[in-house]
Amino acid sequence: MTASIRRVVRLTVLLPDDRVDVAVADDAVGAEVVRVARAASRTPVGGGDVDGWVLLHPTAGPIPLDATLQESLGRGRGPADGEVLTLAPRGAADTAPPVDDVAEHSAALLTPRGEPLGPRLAATIAVLVPVVAGGVAWANGRDVRAVAVAGLLIALATALWGRLRPETGVVAVPVVGVMGAAGALAASGTGPTWALVAACGALVLCGVLLLPTEPRLRPWLLAATATGALAGTAALGDAVLPRPGGLAPAALAAALLVTTATRISLTTSGLGRLDDRVARGEYVGEAGVTAAVARASDDLAALLWPASTAAVLLAAPLAATGRWGLCTALALALVVGTGARSMMRPRHVTPLVLGGGLAAVAVAMWGMGEASPRAIPAAVTALAVLVGIGGAGAGAGLHPVTVSRLRQAADVVGKAAVLAVPLLVLGVYDLYRVVWSASPF
Structure with missing residues (x-):
């Protein structure tokens, strides 16, 4: 007698007010995915039974709740690991399934409190801020590249501010304060070190804001966030403290990161x-x-x-x-x-x-x-x-x-x-x- 082996896949389910990662068997029925996603949601999900919801695939369309994922997607092997599904109330989901293209993804990043601002604002911020910062630096005879890079990262962090969550505010708010002060000092021509501090702060902020929304990139985002924090601490110490002692804060930050990495x-x-x-x-x-x-x-x-x-x-x-x-x-x-x-x-x-x-x-x-x-x-x-x-x-x-x-x-x-x-x-x-x-x- 041979027992069948069930393959487990990780799915990202987009709910009306949340985004969750769930792990289910590839032969699970659609109703099971709906139940697990609703239970894993960090925000209250409307009441009602499973039949009041519809599960949408970006290309295959609605997934029947009484059919397995293998049967619904018709690929022989079932769903791919990391696939994205959308869960919505049946009355609001009768339209065509959403397409995860660049425009909609940009619009989702610029949606503070559910009010879409559109992808054009992201493009405007990403283009104008570095250009203006670089122009100010050029007019003052400063390093244009450092200020432009800092401006680009600050623009990206500003675009992602709408994704701020309460648990990330503890890190994001102080970083924004340091980043803003460093950006102002860099633009005033006090030295390229402050531009590096602002760029590292923006890198940390971007990583913190993207962590809850990009599960596939989480290890890379964490590494980038840690690198930005350590480099920013070293640059800040070099700018504030006397030259021989500027590396001490970076050493302290590295030791703290090692001791708190597990937590x-x-x-x-x-x-x-x-x-x-x-x-x-x-x-x-x-x-x-x-x-x-x-x-x-x-x-x-x-x-x-x-x-x-x-x-x-x-x-x-x-x-x-x-x-x-x-x-x-x-x-x-x-x-x-x-x-x-x-x-x-x-x-x-x-x-x-x-x-x-x-x-x-x-x-x-x-x-x-x-x-x-x-x-x-x-x-x-x-x-x-x-x-x-x-x-x-x-x-x-x-x-x-x-x-x-x-x-x-x-x-x-x-x-x-x-x-x-x-x-x-x-x-x-x-x-x-x-x-x-x-x-x-």
Whole structure:
């Protein structure tokens, strides 16, 4: 006796006031898709039974509620993963099915509070703002390209403002304030750094506003958002703080991103809200949990790579700024590297091991080159970091008991590495006197 295997596909269902992602079997009937989509909606959906709704496909038209998706779409294999369907009340959906073309998509992006503004406004903003900003920069003899790029991203963020949701307001509102101030300073000719701050802020805002509406691009949007936040923090620190200390805020941002990446991924993927949905009596099947776990894994990897890359890029410049920069670089390498021990999958361990290890090597190489034998404690600490994070990647082809013992030893070494940082701070005057002399702190 052979059991049939049901293939699970992810569908995006457009409701009158919401957009949800659901996972159903490819041989599910249309009525099941309607029930799951209504239950997963974050906004109240009108009452009535399933027969009061109609499910529309962009090209195949209405899908019968009593027929399977395979039969309705007539493709032999059933619906494709990531397909978009529209769910609407039967009385309002008797017209032709919507076509997902560029014009309608642009109009949807420019629909604040349900009032369509049309795609022409998007084109007008996207063209006029960079041109005006570039003209002002050219008239003042400034860098036209930097201001034009910042203006383009600001225009895009303005066009997406209508998609703002309450949960994104916590991030979007402060970013808009910083972005507006930086854009004004850039236009006044204070320097290209402020244009970079405005551009990074616009990139963060665009990513935050697009995350709820573009499920297929979510990992890339998260990576772009994290990159914009780190680069913007570095540029802002360079513009506000004295030159040697401008990288410290970026290091702090990278460390915070590593420590909070897991919680952020739980929020963006929806995995952290499954318990609340079950408590409200909503249906959460095994396929939905599996899909949420996969999304959380993708989101976590997308956040860790920019943070690890930032740690590697910041290590040597931080160490070159003086005693506090050296301690900050070592602490950043420790945070990034030892964070790998709390990860389970290789795709999450790899960026942290590479980031922490390369950052520690960069600090050690700089110290050995600048302070000669006085940098031996830095080299020892960097080696302890490498050994400590090495236990996170151990286990390829080894017995589980051996892996457990290796990780226990790595935990001990990692704690010793953390204790070495205060010792370096206490003895920094004697050990790094040569490096001190050039420090303004």
